[in-house]
Amino acid sequence: MQAHDSAIVGLLRLALARSLRRMNTVTIYSTTWCPYCVAAKRFLDSKKVPWTEIDLTGDDDARAALVEKSGRRTVPQIYVGDVHVGGYDDLRALDNRGGLMPLVAPG
Ligand SMILES: N[C@@H](CCC(=O)N[C@@H](CS)C(=O)NCC(=O)O)C(=O)O
Secondary structure: OOHHHHHHHHHHHHHHHHHHHHOOOEEEEEOOOOHHHHHHHHHHHHOOOOEEEEEOOOOHHHHHHHHHHHOOOOOOEEEEOOEEEEOHHHHHHHHHOOOHHHHHOOO
């Protein structure tokens, strides 16, 4: 690799790190064997949106806390930063009306 190639690679790394820093964290509260949770993760992957998962399987207290926090009884419950998006259907609806990417990466 020539010197100017590695300089370009360095700049690209910097740009990537900066854009990742500007992104809000997407958190998926999930359980295992939950098809809507899998669908939500696949959909976010298809949009190249990083996500973190909080698996509530078998943790009744954590599940109750999520019901309290979200007002919903189903999983997944998806948050972008502090914003409660809702379930998988809500995630898709938000994206369909053009609201997902601006929420994830406000720039
Ligand atoms: N419309 C919801 C459906 C979610 C749903 O039905 N989730 C199931 C698991 S895949 C659920 O939480 N069922 C109730 C339960 O497990 O207690 C969505 O799109 O997220």
